[in-house]
Amino acid sequence: MQTEGHGTSAGVGSGLQINNFINTSGVPAPRPAADQPAVAADRPSPVWNLLPRDPNFAGRGSELAELRTRLSSGGAAGVQAIHGLGGVGKTQLALEYAHRHRADYDVVWWISAEQSGAIGEQFSALGIALGVLDAQVDSVIAQSKVKEYLRSRNRWLLIFDNAEKPEDLRPWLPDGAGHMLVTSRTRNWGQLARTLELDILPRAEAVELLTLRLTRISVTEAGQLAEDLGDLPLALAQAASYLAEFGMSVTDYRQVLREETRAVLDEGQPAGYPHSLAAAATLSTSALGARDPAALAVLHLCAFLAPEPVPTDLVVTIARHADLQLEILAPLAQIIDKLLQRQRAISAVGASGLARVELGTITVHRLVQAIVRDQVDPAVAAELRARIEAALGTVDPGNPRDTATWPQWSMILPHLLAADPAHTDNAELRLRTRDAIVYLLCRGDSRPAQQLADNLYQAWKERHGPDDLDTLRAATELVWAYRDLGQFDRLRPLIDDTLTRQINILGHDHPDTLRTASDLAVVHSELGNYQRAREIDEDVYRRRVRLLGEDHPDTLMSATNLIITIADAGEPRRGLKVAEDVHRRAVRVLGEDHPNTLAATNNLSNVLGAVGDLRRALEVAADVYRRRLRVLGEEHPDTLRSMVNLVRMMVLRGQLIPARRMAESAHRKLRTTLGGQHPNTREARTVLDQIAAAMGGRQSTGKARRHR
Structure with a gap:
């Protein structure tokens, strides 16, 4: 739609110029x-x-x-x-x-x-x-x-x-x-x-800035434009000025912003500003390079990463793995191993107003990044991107299933994605990105994990073929994501195809094949084919015992899954014996707070409930809920599943009033995080209905959580 403005002044102020890298000369005269x-x-x-x-x-x-x-x-x-x-x-x-x-x-x-x-x-x-x-x-x-x-x-x-x-x-x-x-x-x-x-404007205030200046822009359009401009007040004011002056539609402006960022940020200068955002950033970049060439090299590195905090040690890692003979990075060669000089260069980037430097990180706004990248010769930019890709592939935060590594994964994840792993030829970067999917899944971020896995799977299948190992591994993580999201209609054809290819290419005993087989058991269990699910789980468990030993984390996960299938098949007392053994081994090998141990503990509670030991089932359910709440956080799907399990045990023990409050909270949070149609959300709804109807006696203890 066409837009028009109320005037040329901007919500970040029209009288005086933005003051970091945008300056004027002279002093305002006294007012009449x-x-x-x-x-x-x-x-x-x-x-x-x-x-x-x-x-x-x-x-x-x-x-x-x-x-x-x-x-x-x-x-x-x-x-x-x-x-x-x-x-x-x-x-x-x-x-x-x-x-x-x-x-x-x-x-x-x-x-x-x-x-x-x-x-x-x-x-x-x-x-x-x-x-x-x-x-x-x-x-x-x-x-x-x-x-x-x-x-x-x-x-x-x-x-x-x-x-x-x-x-x-x-x-x-x-x-x-x-x-x-x-x-x-x-x-x-x-x-x-x-x-x-x-800081940048909150989104609501960024939308307000745009709608004040453009009478015909919708709130939706304003929100989309604010997202593209990173909520930077000067960029918002400049865009509003341009749209008002030239009558361009918001859709067209957003397209030009994507395709010709620096050019469009040189247009639409609001009244009172001596320079456009592009010109001001360019001047400031030139001044930084003249004062401190090493600082400019740091800025160039950060411009090719994500517009999120970049740990300074990541800058050091990238610089060390990149060829510092590359002219654009050469000034770093003399300081990269000298902490004091290196910190001075990093601080100079922050002092320039082109980045925020705090708590060991550097953050460059996305528009400033685009302007800085545009100043680099395309051939040099391509070479620098390749060096950064290679360096990122070497950064290993650790096992993504270990909660202790999650802060490091959180910091590196946006920069892995900025390197465009879907189209990279760097094998290490592809490996690191697959690990990042596992991190997202373990952290409970199933939807972004599914989107990333699907993007990689489709791109790698087209680029490398369906039998490529990276393609198959992306499919394996996509299966996991579909399972966590309860999307079994999308999961079944993918898992059948993936498992067939893995057996033919990798063999029955390959770790990837066994993970996919475990997911297939979940599908059969959800469809009510408990005997078939048990057969698959027993086969996977035996293979993992033979290949890895009884105490390997993967073997313990298989044992945890086996507990469920045994109970589902109508043998809860045998399942209890297995559950208690698995729990003891998981605590000894992994520790009480490891996610896999917590899964085994949660399943132990379910089996205790199934055999009628309600007092102990309630105690164990309360313990695992408290631990998951502390380790994973209150919004994590596993925490919410433990919450529902605890509610079930409370109902069985007759504690209906506190159970109702907790069930309402769990249902609300599950609906928000997983959606109303997810099996876990529906299960929470069922529990709520049971409580509301004041159904007495022992109710179903529900399905326990399966792991891969």
């Missing part, structure tokens, strides 16, 4: 008297030099409230430093604050602080406006006179915009009970001021 705020007769005329307020300023309510709370808390002169990435609207936030609270001040003065040598001239202009100086004087005199005047007063606000370093400002900060705001692209203001980090 007619434009100044009204003042009581017993107060002096206001002295201020702010540019007009942006009528379309959007969002930032919590940040403005926080600034007000801090500055109005009383005491000596309050200094608040607003810092953040380029384009997030620090200057605009300070301007909006000053306008909102102008009635509380007799003096509001804006000082461009990027060039510390120009502060004195601006203090002289303030002194003249205050009447304490007759003409431009030496900066030392101006500093003394202005500070002396402000020291004895409290209704004043000084704003130092785009300051570089605390030491540049320290001599200019007055004493007294007035207020000071600092905007800066750097974060090292803790010793001089309280700091407020400004």
